[in-house]
Amino acid sequence: MxxxxxxxxxxxxxxxxxxxxxxxxxxxxxxxxxxxxxxxxxxxxxxxxxxxxxxxQPTGNTKGAPPVRPAGRPDVCSRYLGQQERLYIADRRRDQAGIRTIARELGRSPSTISREIRRNGMPLRGDVRKWAYRPYSAQDRALARRPRPKPRKITTNLQLRQVTQAHLDRKLSPEQIAGQLRRDFPDQPGMHVVHETIYQALYIQGRGELRREIANTLRTGRVMRRPRRQARRRQPRYTHKMVMISERPAEVADRAIPGHWEGDLIIGKDGASAIGTLVERATRFVKLIHLPDGRSAELFRDALTGAVADLPAHLWRSLTWDQGTEMACHHAFTVATGIPVYFCDPASPWQRGSNENTNGLLRQYFPKGTDLSPHTPEHLDTVAAELNGRPRKTLGWDTPAERFAKLLAQTS
Missing domain, CATH: 1.10.10 (Arc Repressor Mutant, subunit A)
Known part of the structure; x- marks a missing residue:
């Protein structure tokens, strides 16, 4: 706007x-x-x-003020039933039409129509055996039910509040409390809540007299929720559009065709140094990339281009990476080498399972929290050769080096 x-x-x-x-x-x-x-x-x-x-709220000499609402009645989203649809339901019910017939004519689910009549209907002249559906009263009931926020269950149920507070005093987490309530009160739905309800009650009450106790109640010690992301900070990660892993050819998944690689970085102390890791999916063959001058996008593009230059083209069919900033020049890498790059979904390391497993093995040689810059290219080659010489159960106890050598022999 x-x-x-x-x-x-x-x-x-x-x-x-x-x-x-x-x-x-x-x-x-x-x-x-x-x-x-x-x-x-x-x-x-x-x-x-x-x-x-x-x-x-009124405070001291300052007068209170009610909420300001936009002029006019708010529009109802099309996902909810509107006044005209309720009039149609009433007319068709008067014609003895069935629930499924009305739902089909309105393009709604039968459960939507059934729930509407059950929730917004009323007994006819007080007789619960006779149920009447009046469209205008139903519309008013639906609109009265929609405003938020609603009274919270913990606020209105004294017993639930007391039991919850007793469990909090015992240092139970909200999720543990929610499970305990369902076990202790199986036949009382009013005593059942999800852990999110407890969190919200704690944070809202924490603005008042209970603020001092929250630090001793929650294990994190937070008195307010930490926002994960703000809308104005959602910027595209790369200049060129990413090709996501969902668009990767199906042949990559079954590992039958060699030449599809997975890659990542292992980071050194304080994020100041890094080593690039590449794993071929079919043979589990490992290559390590030396990054002596840093891991900026341009430097990493050049290092990665050099790493793929010493192998035949049919052994470099694709590369799968996470959304790290070091791959910001992925488009230039693809143009230079002809190798398409596919990106994993955020927070989905299992989509590069072979590479994640290899990075765990490499930490035996490059422990976390250590400086990785002293390692020379020769040392990286030695470590890669040692990993490639290990027999693997998934390869029938062949070594990655043996499997990869067979592929090279077929090429020659």
């Missing part, structure tokens, strides 16, 4: 009305922007946006 922040808001005496900013803020929130991101776009303090959404 293009919104031009007014430049005259701080000029001249008196307050300037923020009617235009407020309308733009609610429009952005409605589109899915976070409150902080919407405040940044329209140029207001995040506290102002929070006050517009949640209102303000």
């Amino acid at each position: 293009d919104f031009e922040i007014r430049k005259d808001r701080d000029e001249g005496p008196g307050r300037k009305g923020l009617h235009r900013e407020r309308a733009a803020y609610f429009d952005l929130v409605k589109q899915g922007y976070s409150s902080m991101e919407a405040c940044r776009i329209v140029g207001i303090n995040p506290r102002t946006g929070k006050r517009w959404r949640n209102g303000r």
